[in-house]
Structures are given as C-alpha cells and as structure tokens.
Amino acid sequence: MKKFFNTLTCLLLLISLKSVAQSEKYTAFEPGKIWKDDKGVHINAHGGGIIFHKGLYYWFGEHKIAGPRGNSAQVGVHAYSSKDLYNWKDEGIALQVSEDPASDIVKGSIIERPKVVYNKKTKKFVMWFHLELKGKGYAAAHAGVATADKINGPYKFIKSYRPNAGKMPFYPAGTPADKIVNCEKPANTYDGYFCRDLPGGQMARDMTVFIDDDGKAYHVFSAEENYTLNIAELSDDYTSHTGKFIRMYVGFQTEAPAVFKRNGKYYMIGSGCTGWDPNPARWFIADNIWGKWEYKGNPTIGEGSKLTYGGQSTHVLPVQGKKDAFIFMADKWTPKNPIDGRYLWLPITFKGDDIEISWKDSWDLKSFK
Ligand code: DGJ
Numbered sequence: 272m273k274k275f276f277n278t279l280t281c282l283l284l285l286i287s288l289k290s291v292a293q294s295e296k297y298t299a300f301e302p303g304k305i306w307k308d309d310k311g312v313h314i315n316a317h318g319g320g321i322i323f324h325k326g327l328y329y330w331f332g333e334h335k336i337a338g339p340r341g342n343s344a345q346v347g348v349h350a351y352s353s354k355d356l357y358n359w360k361d362e363g364i365a366l367q368v369s370e371d372p373a374s375d376i377v378k379g380s381i382i383e384r385p386k387v388v389y390n391k392k393t394k395k396f397v398m399w400f401h402l403e404l405k406g407k408g409y410a411a412a413h414a415g416v417a418t419a420d421k422i423n424g425p426y427k428f429i430k431s432y433r434p435n436a437g438k439m440p441f442y443p444a445g446t447p448a449d450k451i452v453n454c455e456k457p458a459n460t461y462d463g464y465f466c467r468d469l470p471g472g473q474m475a476r477d478m479t480v481f482i483d484d485d486g487k488a489y490h491v492f493s494a495e496e497n498y499t500l501n502i503a504e505l506s507d508d509y510t511s512h513t514g515k516f517i518r519m520y521v522g523f524q525t526e527a528p529a530v531f532k533r534n535g536k537y538y539m540i541g542s543g544c545t546g547w548d549p550n551p552a553r554w555f556i557a558d559n560i561w562g563k564w565e566y567k568g569n570p571t572i573g574e575g576s577k578l579t580y581g582g583q584s585t586h587v588l589p590v591q592g593k594k595d596a597f598i599f600m601a602d603k604w605t606p607k608n609p610i611d612g613r614y615l616w617l618p619i620t621f622k623g624d625d626i627e628i629s630w631k632d633s634w635d636l637k638s639f640k
Pocket of ligand 1: 318383384477526527545546547583
C-alpha cells in the first residue's frame with residue numbers, strides 16, 4: 272500500500288512539474304522582462320547575435336556572472352537554440368575561457384559581442400568577438416576569432432589581433448584628396464589615431480560580422496578610440512582580414528553596430544558611446560557596403576526613444592520565411608549585476624526604405640505581415 276502511495280505521489284509530482292514547464296512556454300516577446308530558457312534560468316547571452324542553421328536559430332552571447340566582476344569573461348560564450356524564437360534551449364558554453372595564463376582568452380579577460388557565421392567553403396563555424404587582454408582594461412582592443420566543426424562548438428580559439436596593420440583605407444574612385452587620410456599630416460584627432468595605429472593594426476572594439484548575398488564576410492568594428500567605425504572585408508575562410516576596409520562616420524563615436532540588408536540596400540543600426548549607459552540609437556543606409564553610408568538619425572520613436580528604451584543595439588535578426596521581417600535586438604545592461612541584463616527585442620517597421628522602431632510591452636511574430 273505504502274509503495275502504491277509513493278508511486279502515486281511521484282506521478283502527481285511529475286505531472287505537476289510537466290504542467291509548470293508547459294505553462295511557461297512563451298508565445299510572445301516581452302522586452303525587458305526575465306526570459307527563461309528550457310531549464311527555467313534567465314537566458315545568459317548578452318551582446319549576442321543569432322544565426323539560422325538547419326531549421327533552428329542559434330543565439331550566442333556573453334555569459335555574465337553576478338556581481339562586480341560579472342562583465343569580465345569568467346565562463347565564456349553561451350549558446351542557445353530555438354525553433355520559434357520565443358523558447359530557447361540551453362546548448363551550453365560554446366567557447367570556454369582558458370585556464371592558461373598565457374592564453375589571450377584566459378579567465379578574467381573581456382570577451383564581448385560574439386557573432387557566429389557559417390563558412391560554406393570550409394564547412395566551419397567561425398566566431399568573432401571583441402577581446403580585451405586580462406588586466407589591461409580596454410586598452411588591447413583586439414578582434415578575436417575561434418572556429419568549430421559543429422555549431423554549438425566546442426569553438427577553438429585561433430588568434431586575437433588588431434586588424435589591417437600597415438593598410439590604408441579603401442576610397443571609391445573620385446574621392447577628393449582632402450577626404451583621404453594623410454598620415455604625413457593628420458588633419459584631426461581621429462586621423463591621428465588612425466595613423467598612430469597604422470603600423471600595429473587598428474583598434475577593434477564593439478563589433479558585428481555581416482555576410483553578404485555573395486558569401487563575402489565583413490567585420491564591422493569601432494576603431495580609433497571608438498571615434499570611427501571600420502567596415503573590413505574578411506578572407507574567404509572568414510578567419511582573417513584582407514586589408515580592404517573603409518572608415519565610416521569618422522569622429523562620431525559609433526558603437527554596437529548591427530548590419531542587415533533589404534531590397535539590395537545595406538542598413539546599419541548602432542549607438543553612441545556612453546559606457547554601459549543607454550543613449551540614442553542611430554541608423555545608416557547605403558547602396559554599397561563600401562558606401563557612401565548616409566546617416567539617418569534615431570530609428571526609435573515615442574516615449575523612451577531618446578535612450579533607446581534603456582537598451583543598446585547588438586544584432587538585427589532576419590526572421591526566416593517572412594518578407595521584410597527583421598527584429599532589432601538590444602541589451603539593457605545592468606553593470607552592478609551583469610547576469611541580470613535584459614533583452615529588448617522589437618520589430619522593425621519599414622516606410623519605403625526608411626526604418627522605425629517603437630516600444631511594445633508584448634508582441635509576437637504575427638505582427639509581421
Ligand atoms: C559599451 C559597449 O557597447 C559594450 O559592449 C561594452 O564594451 C561597454 N561599452 C563597456 O563600458
């Protein structure tokens with residue numbers, strides 16, 4: 272009899288646990304709220320990006336910990352997968368920090384804004400990230416790269432460096448001489464930083480990677496003490512820089528770049544440069560990846576838009592199988608307790624070629640036509 276009651280209690284417990292899990296299935300995005308994974312833990316993938324592979328979305332981001340050290344890399348890059356974009360399965364740590372003090376990615380370094388792309392030629396997954404060497408604050412300003420045979424990893428760290436050492440920017444034919452950086456006589460502070468860094472490579476901080484329709488990859492990063500963005504071509508295997516790059520929006524301190532393409536036009540959404548504090552988002556449009564990029568102002572509207580609703584861009588996600596469906600992904604940082612950082616995902620609305628983003632407490636994919 273006792274055995275029967277024990278089994279019954281176990282069964283009832285299982286049924287109630289199952290119904291809790293089922294009742295927690297998400298059917299909408301709720302920007303800024305705690306967002307639990309399949310284990311019931313708030314998703315830990317900050318400054319992240321998403322790629323779609325074989326029917327699933329994979330989200331990679333910075334694994335933060337609680338407390339003041341939480342913004343340094345104590346664990347690595349966390350991966351999640353999802354079929355529907357609302358419900359995410361914990362896939363574990365894709366890139367682990369190293370225990371070896373000689374490694375660039377030793378525990379206590381800074382690993383930010385990881386982005387994973389797939390190289391069709393090498394059949395490898397390539398992860399780029401912003402890397403700061405342990406104990407050096409934000410002075411190193413390196414781009415780091417790791418590769419894996421499987422999407423969830425383990426990713427093997429390859430190298431970190433400052434890109435495009437000794438290389439001058441690319442300028443379209445007909446660019447006036449006074450618009451071309453002259454390292455004999457730098458015209459302003461930002462040109463000065465560019466020339467200072469020419470021998471050793473350009474600083475590479477906030478970043479993204481964009482793959483064009485022809486399979487070419489571009490690394491977009493804040494350079495020149497964050498004053499200028501660089502858009503730099505990657506090699507065919509996506510693991511190094513070719514030396515071709517442009518300087519974009521020189522001197523205006525753009526961080527947090529996110530690039531996407533629609534109707535043959537290139538879009539970029541970024542932020543200003545105010546540490547972990549929010550500032551107004553900014554967007555740009557171009558007919559060609561090499562420019563000319565036109566500055567278009569703040570894409571966010573309504574209450575809270577002056578501070579991007581408290582967030583900072585990290586990625587723009589094209590939704591599979593839907594036309595003109597792009598999600599603006601932003602982080603709401605919580606530097607005192609980084610693990611509590613929140614995710615602000617909002618739909619992008621198009622007005623002709625222009626974009627607009629407005630706040631929504633709750634929304635779902637049906638809002639895309
Ligand atoms: C803003 C950047 O966007 C973040 O990725 C991070 O580097 C913080 N600055 C550090 O203050």
